[in-house]
Amino acid sequence: MTPVRIAVSTQRLGWRVAACMSVWLLLVLASVAVRAASDPAAPVFVLPAAERLHVEEFSRHIGLLEDPKGALSIDDVTQSTFTPATLAAANVGFTPSVWWARVTLRNEGSRERELYLRQTYPLIDYLDVYEQTGPGEWRSHKTGDRRPFAARDIAHRDLVFPIHVPAGAERVVYMRYQSQGPIDISLSLYSSPELLESLSREQLAYGIYYGCVIMLLVWSSLVFIAVRDKAFLAYFAYVATFGLYMLIHNGLAYQYLWPESPRWGNTSLVALICIALFAGLQFSRMILRAKEVIPRLDLAARGLQLVAATLLVASPFVPYSTIISPIALLVLVGVIFMLLLGVCAMLLGSRPARFYVIAWSSFLCGSVVFLLKTFGVLPHTFITQNGWQIGSLLEMILLSMTLSTRMNELQHQSRTDPLTLLGNRRLFDDRLPEEFAVAREQQRPLSLLVLDIDHFKSYNDRHGHARGDEAIKAVGHALRKFARKPLLGCRYGGEEFTVILPGVDCQTAAIMSERLRRIIEETLHGDLAITISIGYACLGRDRFESADKFFEAADSALYTAKQRGRNCVVAYHDRNEQEAPTPARAAIS
Numbered sequence: 197m198t199p200v201r202i203a204v205s206t207q208r209l210g211w212r213v214a215a216c217m218s219v220w221l222l223l224v225l226a227s228v229a230v231r232a233a234s235d236p237a238a239p240v241f242v243l244p245a246a247e248r249l250h251v252e253e254f255s256r257h258i259g260l261l262e263d264p265k266g267a268l269s270i271d272d273v274t275q276s277t278f279t280p281a282t283l284a285a286a287n288v289g290f291t292p293s294v295w296w297a298r299v300t301l302r303n304e305g306s307r308e309r310e311l312y313l314r315q316t317y318p319l320i321d322y323l324d325v326y327e328q329t330g331p332g333e334w335r336s337h338k339t340g341d342r343r344p345f346a347a348r349d350i351a352h353r354d355l356v357f358p359i360h361v362p363a364g365a366e367r368v369v370y371m372r373y374q375s376q377g378p379i380d381i382s383l384s385l386y387s388s389p390e391l392l393e394s395l396s397r398e399q400l401a402y403g404i405y406y407g408c409v410i411m412l413l414v415w416s417s418l419v420f421i422a423v424r425d426k427a428f429l430a431y432f433a434y435v436a437t438f439g440l441y442m443l444i445h446n447g448l449a450y451q452y453l454w455p456e457s458p459r460w461g462n463t464s465l466v467a468l469i470c471i472a473l474f475a476g477l478q479f480s481r482m483i484l485r486a487k488e489v490i491p492r493l494d495l496a497a498r499g500l501q502l503v504a505a506t507l508l509v510a511s512p513f514v515p516y517s518t519i520i521s522p523i524a525l526l527v528l529v530g531v532i533f534m535l536l537l538g539v540c541a542m543l544l545g546s547r548p549a550r551f552y553v554i555a556w557s558s559f560l561c562g563s564v565v566f567l568l569k570t571f572g573v574l575p576h577t578f579i580t581q582n583g584w585q586i587g588s589l590l591e592m593i594l595l596s597m598t599l600s601t602r603m604n605e606l607q608h609q610s611r612t613d614p615l616t617l618l619g620n621r622r623l624f625d626d627r628l629p630e631e632f633a634v635a636r637e638q639q640r641p642l643s644l645l646v647l648d649i650d651h652f653k654s655y656n657d658r659h660g661h662a663r664g665d666e667a668i669k670a671v672g673h674a675l676r677k678f679a680r681k682p683l684l685g686c687r688y689g690g691e692e693f694t695v696i697l698p699g700v701d702c703q704t705a706a707i708m709s710e711r712l713r714r715i716i717e718e719t720l721h722g723d724l725a726i727t728i729s730i731g732y733a734c735l736g737r738d739r740f741e742s743a744d745k746f747f748e749a750a751d752s753a754l755y756t757a758k759q760r761g762r763n764c765v766v767a768y769h770d771r772n773e774q775e776a777p778t779p780a781r782a783a784i785s
Contacts, residue, residue, distance in 0.1 A: 239280055240300045241385075243309055243361065250390040254313075254383040255286040258297045266294035266374060270326050270334060273298075273370060286381040288373075290521060297371040297381055303361040312391050313369065315355035316581075317380040318447030319465075324372040325357050340375075341447075341462070345455030352395075353447030376462075376517035401578075402446070405585055409439040412592055416599070423606055430479035431599055435592050437472040442585065444468065462516050466523060470508035473530045477501050480534050483548050483598050484541040493537050500530055531560065547605070548598040555594030562587015615665060616672025619686035624694055627684055631698050632735070632743035641736035643697040643705035645712070646750040650727045650762040652691040659724065667691075667726050670719045678712050694750075702734035702767065709765040717763070727763035729754060734769070 241257045243249065251257070259278030268276070278298050279285075288295055303309050315323060318341060325337040337357050339348045350356040361367040373379050386394065412435050420428035443449035444465045454460050477497050481487065486494035507523055535556045542549035565583035568574040579586065611623035619627070628644070635642035649655070649667060656664040668691060675693060679685030684696040695712075697705055709730045716728045731753025733746060740746040749768040757766040 240302050240366070242302045242304060243311075245305060247387060248390055249309075249311065249385065249387040250394070251385040253283060254299075254385045255281055255283055255297075255381055257281075258286070258299045258381070258383065260285060260381070261296040261298070263294040263296060264292075268294070268296070270370060273372075281381070286383075288379040288381065290378050292517070295373045295379055295381065297373070297383075299369050301359065301361045301367045301369065303363060303365060303367075306363050308363050309361045310388060311359045311361065312350075312386045312388070313357045313359050314384045314386060314391070315371075315382065316384055317382045318354050318450070319375070319377055319445065320355065320373055320379065321375040321377070321462075322372070323355055323374075326370040326372070327357075327359060328368040328370075341450055342458045344458065345450060351451070353451045356391075376515065377520055397578075401582060401585075402448070405589055406439065406443075408589055409435060409592065412596055413439075415596065419599070419603070423603070425602065425606060427479060427482040427602055428599060430475055430482055431595060433475035434472060434479050434595075437468050437475055438588065438592075441465070441468040441472055442588065446585075463512055466511040466516065466519060467508055469523060469527060470504045470511065473527055474501050474504045474508070476534060477504070477530065479595070480537055480552070483552065483595075483602055484537060484546055486537060486541070489544050489546060490537070490540050493540060496533065497537065500526070500533060504530070531556065535560065548601040551594050551598040551601060555591045555598065558594060559587045559591035562590070613672070613687040615668055616675070616687050618672050618675055618693070619684055621686070621688055623684075624686040624688060624696075628696060628747060629743040631696055632740075632746055635698065635735050640699055641701040641734065642746075643700045643702065643732055643734045644746060644750045645695040645697065645705070645709055645730055645732045646688070646692070646747070646754045647695075647712075647728045647730040648690075648692040648754065650729055650758075652726075655726065663724065667720065667724070670726070671716060671728065674712070674715050674719055678708075678715065694747075701736050702769070705732050705734055706765065706767060713763070713765055729757040729762045730765045731755065731757050732765070732767055734767070 239257055239259060241251075241254075258281045260281045261273065261276050261278045263273075273296050276296075278296070281297070286297075301311070313325070320340050321342040322338075322340040324339075327335040327337070329335050337349055339355055345351070348355065349358060359367060359369060371381075373381060413432060416428050416432040416435065419425075420432060440449065443453070444461065449464075450458070450461050454464075477500055481494055481497050484490075486497060503526060507519065507526065511519055535553065538549050538553040538556060542553055562583045562585070565574065565580055565587070568580070574580045611620055611626075612618070613620040631642055634640075649671060652664065652667070655667060668687075671691075671693060672685075672687065675685035675695065679695050682698050683700075686694045686696075688694045697708070700708070709732055713728055713730055716726065720726055731750050733740075733749035733753060735746060740749060753766045753768040753770075757764050760766065
């Protein structure tokens with residue numbers, strides 16, 4: 197055979213071998229493809245060699261199967277095809293279907309691994325876990341919040357399942373989810389040390405959260421007892437019911453409050469969210485004074501409260517799967533509405549509305565962060581996992597600050613005359629001794645005006661009490677313009693007023709008194725015209741033993757002004773020394 201023929205034969209042999217190899221490779225790939233198509237296995241998760249293991253977003257490593265009729269058995273499921281899951285796909289939401297999840301755990305090490313599979317969203321009605329221990333052999337775990345708490349493998353608020361993976365072997369795990377509420381397949385995988393550490397951190401976080409809730413409840417109840425303002429009672433009701441709702445949402449209520457009453461657990465979830473929304477709307481209406489400031493939105497708030505009350509009454513009689521969707525929609529509408537209510541009140545000048553808007557914005561931001569984590573947009577961290585709790589805690593703290601603003605308003609109201617909006621007798625009695633002490637200590641001047649409306653009794657008799665009130669309001673309006681800070685104008689009682697003038701000497705007090713007298717004289721005209729008499733005293737010119745003596749001096753000067761014919765100004769140091777210093781002038785109107 198010639199070298200050329202040998203080369204050609206060799207080339208042909210090579211092509212034949214290559215063709216055979218290609219056919220063999222295609223057959224292998226085809227068989228693998230056929231096997232993969234017929235094999236229902238979900239993705240295989242290979243356990244790392246390290247003993248310590250913590251996979252937070254383990255739902256990425258599972259396969260999912262929808263069972264629309266809920267009729268598939270475990271044997272049927274093992275022959276079914278699963279689709280690889282994403283975090284968004286694992287958050288199924290409201291559905292009448294049963295959902296199955298599957299994962300294969302492979303242990304390539306030489307020691308058996310004890311792991312814990314944790315379902316971190318505990319509000320699942322029925323969760324059955326099937327762990328394959330051999331061909332056709334299954335170890336089952338049946339739990340869920342529709343079953344007694346004692347059915348759980350581990351007494352914990354979440355659903356935790358111990359999984360044993362033999363050395364050098366695989367363990368297939370199936371999970372069957374069925375719930376009238378939303379289905380959120382939120383799984384984590386732990387080794388024992390990592391699980392204990394995670395639980396310790398969570399206990400600390402929940403302790404802080406519920407400790408703050410209890411502190412807010414104690415604070416609001418004590419303040420309500422002290423001031424008797426119903427806004428504090430509405431806040432107490434909101435924090436209490438929402439705090440209980442979060443106990444249910446976190447699974448703690450089922451663990452500690454009613455472990456043997458799963459039906460009540462689901463009913464109370466609906467009832468508490470309705471009560472919390474009702475109380476939140478009531479608090480919003482009160483703290484923002486919606487009825488006075490924005491009456492149309494107040495009417496809308498009442499309508500939402502009526503819907504919440506209706507759903508509350510219906511909750512024991514309507515199936516959970518039927519009522520939970522309209523309640524979820526109502527809560528969404530209610531939160532957005534309360535934020536809108538706060539923005540409108542803030543634009544109209546309400547001081548408590550500032551903290552109120554920030555509070556509800558924090559709640560919404562926390563809820564959005566939690567939802568974005570759930571759908572896989574944000575990574576799983578402590579903040580994203582607990583975004584809802586953090587947002588709600590910030591909201592409750594900021595709402596308490598709106599109550600602090602309300603307390604300041606109440607204090608202001610208790611020291612304000614409602615007719616004239618000047619300070620009242622209480623404020624005057626508090627401030628005069630303070631200003632007197634400061635003036636004496638710092639050796640600075642202090643003047644005090646005491647004035648009242650001339651012939652006010654006969655004015656009332658001629659024109660009626662309504663006109664009399666208008667006259668008092670006119671004087672109050674003039675004093676509010678006249679006595680700007682640091683001056684303080686007060687309605688002492690009836691038709692009598694006072695003005696404290698810190699840092700004002702006698703000469704300036706005389707000029708200001710005369711100016712005030714002319715302003716009042718020109719305020720009303722014709723038959724409704726009024727005049728005032730003013731008496732004043734100055735600390736810089738005369739020595740007084742106390743603030744009471746200082747007031748008596750100015751009061752005595754007013755008495756002198758009335759004796760001199762009214763509609764005039766008299767200083768204490770200029771009055772006739774022969775005149776009696778006080779009493780009985782009340783008979784002179």
